[in-house]
Amino acid sequence: MADKKLKITLVKSTIGAVPKNKATVRAMGLRKIGKSVILPDNDATRGQIRQVGFMLKVEEI
16 A cells, blocks of 8 residues: 555634634645545645644544
């Protein structure tokens, strides 16, 4: 299984977040709390998760 995927769910609001973190969450395709997206497990996605991981729940698929 070479193409691993990550299921990423937004669990914390971006209201009080730094603008850079808000932009990162939005770039991942997350808009509302509780919504999930499935993204490829690559270095770019891992970097985004590292930046705003405190707002996210991440599961491997």
